[in-house]
Amino acid sequence: MSRKTVTVFAATGSAGSACVEELLRQDVFNVQVLARAGGLQEKSSSGLLNSVDTKQQRWDDWRRRGVVVKQADVTDHASLIPALEGTDYLVSCVPLFATESQYPLIWAAKEAGVERFVPSEFGFIYEWEQFWPTDNAHKTAARQKAFIRRVIELAGLDFTIIPAGLWIEYFMPEPVAVMGDGNTKISWSSACDVGRIIPHVLAHPASRNAVCPVAATAYLTWNELLDARERILGRKVERVYLGHEDWLKAYDETPDGPMKAIVGIGVSATECPEGMPLWAHWNAMHLPAFKGTPLEQLFPEYIEPRVRELQAMLGAA
Template sequence: MVNIAIAGGSGQVSHEIIDALVASKKHTITILSRKGAPAVLGTPDIRWKTVDYDDKLSLIDALRGVHTVLSFIQLLSDPGQKSQRNLIDASIAAGVKRFSPSEYGSKGTVHMSWWEGKEKIREYLEEVNAGGQVLEYTLFQPGLFLNYLAYPHKTSKHVDPLQSVFDFENKRAILVEDYEDAIMTLTTVADLAAVIARAVEYEGKWPKRGGICGNRMTFSEVIELGGRIRGEPFKIDKVSIKDLEAGDLKTSWNLEAVHKAVSDEQASALLKAVSIGILLSSIKGAWDISNEWNELLPDFKFTQAEDFLGAVWEGKP
């Protein structure tokens, strides 16, 4: 049994991981939140602690006796990543053994300004461990959620559908000219949750880089798969590096569905930035995820893209 604290436990991805941890019936789970506990927690296996991330002493007190901290703090709502830095400091002071920062996406952040906070936290974790390990940690990185290629259909309990540059609904995609072989790693939310549930029980040392590789595919392979599943070739909008680097997205369509954490005022600019950022970062290897957790959990069977998407889109117009 592991005593686990979940920071930012009200988010969609964190809910998926919490469900997987509860289902294992092996752990004590405490949710740390700025908000008070809801009237009904849904299960007696979960505790709730209201915390102030600006108060390190209260954080230390909340983390006493905790073995593993999983952070899901929303990066965009944590300017300067002060909350996560304080959480790391408090974890060390409270004697926490393992820490997972708010990651759950690409390995690189180049051209993705909304994820700049990840680099700051990665650097901080290196800094606090520079003189010798004081906090074991891993960066859980599954690439892009395969579930997003099912948009607008919801394929997980908590994570809402979001669009990507691969639009299976309308049989179209966007790719960078001359970079059809750029790599995109696609992993289901359920597989991410299952791997994390196994990882908290893992008795060996956590790898710093925690790649989770469900499906490693080129852009052209994803598009070809989409054509087979949807019954006709995808319409391709090709964009140039020069235009993207200039902030121009010269396509016939763009993303429309935005994450709930993003305000209406931010939505339009962010959706454009997300498309440009994913495309530019992909050609620099940001989504070519490593496979550390695949190797550490060799018996785990990942959901295959063709099986998953075939089932989602079967019979749909």
């Protein structure tokens, strides 16, 4: 049987890079990267963009290791269609506020004969969140992501949806705002582990036309995660416990921008209907051999530097 070809879009971000690296390590698929043509600006949910030189170095390294890098005007169907020809699975790793950049990809994927599209839904289970009572910036994104799935289906493409719960790096600035009492187990992921788990989900036969909610890094309560962080850092981690009304107040007081959408996650998470959990642990059943990055390594090497970047960005805003 010939190997499937996976093409990754937005491959130079944290999740996209980790996805490409894991595809190479896994050695199950042929690997391609869809690169934006020179001069095209990309959106970012964090405001942090890789430099052109950094991207070029990454593309050159991947080429040396067998990755096919295809450049295209990612806003133009005529450019995208030939770039996607030969692709079996198209994986999108665009950030939250670049969700709409996936529409031309879907049309071009249909025209190019792509079999399956993996949209960027690596957070909540948006099919549920879109119907919750309180409007906020994140719920708006949820509705759009749910609509994108409908567009994928309309195009006649298979899909794989990979919700990944809360991304640790966005919720660790202190005082850490805990959602609720902190005693309910939830799915935790980091960008590097989200990228790593995507190839494993794709390779599993149960992932076709399925929603596969994963805990890419850990399945823990807030309190268990923060207690682990304290042990690893050797200090107390300041935390505050916020209920739904507290999150609503914080949301109203947060200026428009990326942080407002992050606070909106707290609003949505704390009004999750009883008996309908936001998060799940699909990989525990279907990918038991997959292990997230150990917290002892993840916090000092990845999370804490990301937290400092986030705090610096917020301080400059």
